[in-house]
Structures are given as C-alpha cells and as structure tokens.
Amino acid sequence: MIYGTCITALKSLSFRALVLPNSLNFQVKLSSKCSPRRIRMEAGNLSCSIEGNKKESRGALIVLEGLDRSGKSSQCSRLVSYLEGEGLSAELWRFPDRTTNVGQMISAYLTNASQLDDHTIHLLFSANRWEKRSLMETKLKSGTTLIVDRYSYSGVAFSSAKGLDIDWCKSPENGLLAPDLVAYLDISPDKAAERGGYGDERYEKLEFQQKVAEHYKVLHDASWKIVDACQPIEDVEKQLQEIALACVKQCQQGKPLSSLWST
Known part of the structure; x- marks a missing residue:
C-alpha cells in the first residue's frame, strides 16, 4: 500500500x-x-x-615573480617544504621547463647558444606553458598545490621590455590557468645585480632589468602580493608562508579555477 x-x-x-x-x-x-x-x-x-552541488576542494596555484636574482628559486623550494610540513600536497614547478623539446630551444637561447627573433622566443615561452596546462589542472583538481617559479607575467614583462606590444604579448597567454596568488619579490635592479651569479644569462643586464621592473608594474592585479625581497631571507620566507597558507585554505573551501586575462 x-x-x-x-x-x-x-x-x-x-x-x-x-x-x-x-x-x-x-x-x-x-x-x-x-x-x-x-x-x-x-x-x-x-x-x-x-x-545541491558541493564546492570541491583543490590545490592552489601560487606563482612567485620578480627580477632575476630576486630570490624566487630559493623561496619556492622553502615554501614547498613548509607546505609539506603542514601536511599538504605541494610541488615545485619552474618556467621555462627546460626538460621539454620547446624548453630546450628556450634554454639554448637564454644561454646565448642560439639566436631567435623576439616574437619567436616569446611564442616559445608561451608554448612551454601551454604544454603543461593540462597536467597543471589535473594536479590542482587532485588537491596538489603548485608553487611556480615564474609564469606568464615574466613572459609579458620581459618581451614588452624589448619593445613588443603588451597586448600582443598577453594574447597567447589567454586561456592559461590564472594563479590564485602571485607573490612578487620586490627588489631594485641595482640590488639584484649585486647578488651572486648575476650576468650568467642573456637577460641579466642591469639596464634591461630596469625596463622589466617597469613593465611588471603594469601587470599588477588583485591576485598580487608585494613582498620586500631586501628583507632577511627568514623574514621573506615567513611572509610567503602566511600568504600562501591563507591562499591554500581558500582553495580548499572551493574557490573555482579561472583563466588568465579572460576579461
């Protein structure tokens, strides 16, 4: 019944x-x-x-940007170790990724082993990011936080510093994943030039780095946090830990992924 x-x-x-x-x-x-x-x-x-649908937890896409010798690589490694110590899944990524075929062409250019037109090398940098996009999204959706040493902002800042149109430089980046956080390690070009190893690669020239710094300023948006890279390393590290952990928690609560420069 x-x-x-x-x-x-x-x-x-x-x-x-x-x-x-x-x-x-x-x-x-x-x-x-x-x-x-x-x-x-x-x-x-x-x-x-x-x-109804529940918001899905995911990893955060955190990018460290800045001039050459601003300390990005060291701080990226430290940040991954910190997040893993907090029981989180985290990986370190670097762009350009010199392990791919495209990345090897870029590496040859950066070490002055080859010469390429400015437009050509810009598109290669972008292609290097695109060939990792699918894996990047998979990692994030699986809950892994990615700490990325340089991203599209570097490509646009460096190429536009050469005189290329900034909108043209942004165009091939449209559709890549937008970072949840961009931590910009702020240091003057003069101070960066005093650090060890400066001048080993093509772009490590003081006058050019000054131009790059100016073009970075144009790219600042709501996702950016400015970190004084002239502080003691430990202070920079602590500040990055705080803003990164807050970002990860936000993504765990269901913040949706979005596309870079989609509007």
Missing part, C-alpha cells in the same frame, strides 16, 4: 516526483549552481531531501 507522495516544485527548477513506500528516504541531486544546499520535507513517515 502506498502511504504518501513527495512532490516538490522549485522556481525555475523541475524534476520528477516519485511515489515511495512508507519510511523510505530518497535524495535528488541538482546540478543548478543556484540551487539550495539542502531542502528537507516530511509527509507522515515519508521524507525526501534535495542536495
């Missing part, structure tokens, strides 16, 4: 109602993003619930 019927109608939402036996519960999952988290109704001994 049927004891009850559960029929529900929500504004701009429809689904089939089922007739169920006494004391039986059922759930209907909704795909509508604007649906309520949970609605529960009871009719006698019959109850039904509607449960």
Whole structure:
C-alpha cells in the first residue's frame, strides 16, 4: 500500500516526483549552481531531501615573480617544504621547463647558444606553458598545490621590455590557468645585480632589468602580493608562508579555477 507522495516544485527548477513506500528516504541531486544546499520535507513517515552541488576542494596555484636574482628559486623550494610540513600536497614547478623539446630551444637561447627573433622566443615561452596546462589542472583538481617559479607575467614583462606590444604579448597567454596568488619579490635592479651569479644569462643586464621592473608594474592585479625581497631571507620566507597558507585554505573551501586575462 502506498502511504504518501513527495512532490516538490522549485522556481525555475523541475524534476520528477516519485511515489515511495512508507519510511523510505530518497535524495535528488541538482546540478543548478543556484540551487539550495539542502531542502528537507516530511509527509507522515515519508521524507525526501534535495542536495545541491558541493564546492570541491583543490590545490592552489601560487606563482612567485620578480627580477632575476630576486630570490624566487630559493623561496619556492622553502615554501614547498613548509607546505609539506603542514601536511599538504605541494610541488615545485619552474618556467621555462627546460626538460621539454620547446624548453630546450628556450634554454639554448637564454644561454646565448642560439639566436631567435623576439616574437619567436616569446611564442616559445608561451608554448612551454601551454604544454603543461593540462597536467597543471589535473594536479590542482587532485588537491596538489603548485608553487611556480615564474609564469606568464615574466613572459609579458620581459618581451614588452624589448619593445613588443603588451597586448600582443598577453594574447597567447589567454586561456592559461590564472594563479590564485602571485607573490612578487620586490627588489631594485641595482640590488639584484649585486647578488651572486648575476650576468650568467642573456637577460641579466642591469639596464634591461630596469625596463622589466617597469613593465611588471603594469601587470599588477588583485591576485598580487608585494613582498620586500631586501628583507632577511627568514623574514621573506615567513611572509610567503602566511600568504600562501591563507591562499591554500581558500582553495580548499572551493574557490573555482579561472583563466588568465579572460576579461
């Protein structure tokens, strides 16, 4: 014998109602993003619930940017170790990724072993990021936080410092994943030039780095945090830990992924 019927109608939402036996519960999952988290109704001994989509936890995409010799590589390694110590899954990524075929062409250019047109090398840098996009998204959705040493901002800042149109430089980056946090290690070009190893690669020239610094300023947006890279290493490290951990927690709470320069 049927004891009850559960029929529900929500504004701009429809689904089939089922007739169920006494004391039986059922759930209907909704795909509508604007649906309520949970609605529960009871009719006698019959109850039904509607449960909307839950926001999915994911890893954070955290990028460290700055001039050459600003300390990015060292701080990236330290930050990964810190996050792992907090029980989080984290990986260190670097761009350019010189292990790929495209990356090897870039490496030859940066070490002055080859010569390329400015437009060509810019597109190679972008292609190097694109060949990692799919894996990057997979890692993030699996819960792994990526700490990235340089990203699209470097490509645009360096190429536009050569005189290329900044909108043209941004164009091939459209559709790449947008970082959840960009930590810019701020140091004057003069101070950076005093650090060890300066001048080993093509772009490590003081006058050029000064131009790059100016073009970085144009790229600042809401995702950026400026960190004084002239502080003691430990102070820089602590500040990065604080802002990175806050970012990771936000992504664990369901912050959606977005695309770079999509608007």
